[in-house]
Amino acid sequence: MIDVIIKTRTIIGKGELQNIPDFLADNGYKKYGFIVDQAFRSNEDVGRLITELREKGLHAVTYYYDLPFEPDYESLDNIKYLFKDRNTNWSLVDVIVAVGGGSVIDFAKGIATLINNHDAATTYKGFPKNLNPSIPIVAVPTTAGTASEVTFNAVFTDSKLGRKLGINTHNNFPVLAILDSNMTRNCPYAIALSSGLDALVHGFESFACKKSNYYTRLFAKQGIINLINNIEHALKDVENDQAREKMQFGAYLAGISLYNAGSGPAGALSYPLGVVCKVPHGIAGGFILPYLLEFNVKNGYYGYFEIADELAIQGENEREKCEKLVAYLFDLYDRLDVWALAKKYDIKTNNSALSEYIDLLQGAFDQNPVNFTPSDGKTILNKIF
Ligand SMILES: [Fe+2]
Structure with a gap:
């Protein structure tokens, strides 16, 4: 249905x-x-x-x-x-x-x-x-x-x-x-970046989540392609109206997929990071996203190969395409200077309020295509911060 x-x-x-x-x-x-x-x-x-x-x-x-x-x-x-x-x-x-x-x-x-x-x-x-x-x-x-x-x-x-x-x-x-x-046009770089990563989280998580369907994945996939292909141009060249329009349409499509299908661990973990550590929602989920994709592929979820195909990422099989897509995303993050932003937040991953909040999120984590626990969330945060 x-x-x-x-x-x-x-x-x-x-x-x-x-x-x-x-x-x-x-x-x-x-x-x-x-x-x-x-x-x-x-x-x-x-x-x-x-x-x-x-x-x-x-x-x-x-x-x-x-x-x-x-x-x-x-x-x-x-x-x-x-x-x-x-x-x-x-x-x-x-x-x-x-x-x-x-x-x-x-x-x-x-x-x-x-x-x-x-x-x-x-x-x-x-x-x-x-x-x-x-x-x-x-x-x-x-x-x-x-x-x-x-x-x-x-x-x-x-x-x-x-x-x-x-x-x-x-x-x-x-x-x-x-x-x-x-x-x-006048959106400051940090906000445009945070927003764009938020949209990528929406796209990737709703694409892979358990309640996604053929219809929602069409929206998610086209949203991700628009975002990935335009985010650098949109952020680095303020005169490029077309890139900003395509990126915004990508975010819009990813949003439609999100509220119809659901999300996953990156979106969920952005909440404790926001409330306890004051990290804005978009960038918080954005930090987690490539590590979550890496986790999912390592644990046998290869559905992202369809996105790799759209981006003309070559690979021998679905698994290899997914691994290359994850590497592609990490490269994009480097070019956008995402990790410099992570250094701005002095986050202690052993903070008890943060840890207790994460322990409440299993219900949201269960939307992920492979098993994901609060302890997996904390491991990813340790890698980032
Ligand atoms: Fe979001």
Whole structure:
């Protein structure tokens, strides 16, 4: 049985951000909320969009997202009252336009849920049921990584528990995603790299995980190819709009595969690294990815040969193709200077909070195509740090 959900209308193209006013008008939205990464406060394209919407008389509430790290439930509870009346709980907006990376779009999803669902954000953590419908979201990603613009997941940290969970509901699917290469142009190298590696994790883990199917693997495979073939050009040549567009589309495809099929140990291990050691999600999973692939191939999983074939990596048999693909990935990491970033984090792998969190992850590890335990996770972390 194959069961795949894709719910988000998607427009891809340079300059397509300016489609938003027509989209809002065509759908009868009158009061829009804006959640914009503060780095885009003086961005020309965003400025033009806001001016045009104001000229059309569409009422705006704008929040410039400036949270120091990935969003937590408390921030959702504090900020939601910019978008709803504190006394009556009535919504002040009928659509939210989110412009930013994964954290910003996730944050918008959380706010869109809390506008129409009136308890504290932690009430809805995990996979809540019986929610009132969310306010619709238009998502404009400014990174090529999480694919939050097309997924139903939204990740939040519970700062009291020290755990990363989320508010994951199909209400979160944005109604429109706009992939506009103008919007990824000014992404700093470290963030673009972290985002790109996040997307590679999504692609590889969802390709190999136990719940993948023929359909999801098509998305994962094409996503990985787009990412691998374009990440260097996109990161090193800011003028290369086409490479950025192809990379972002790769991340988008990998995201579709991820939420339909599942993930694996690299994504799971990024959570303790994020909460305990403050390593951003994308780079944390990215560090683990090539070591995880090496582990899987050593333990007899050769499904990656299909990806090696697409990259024209030659080999006598499936196993050899996979080994060469792993070496290819390590080489790519060297060219992108990934390991220099790992040195920035002073991570003690014997940290007890880290170790205890990893011990809770067996359920997520079980999605891996070969047996993987918390102790295997710790061995990989020892190799990296
Ligand atoms: Fe991720």
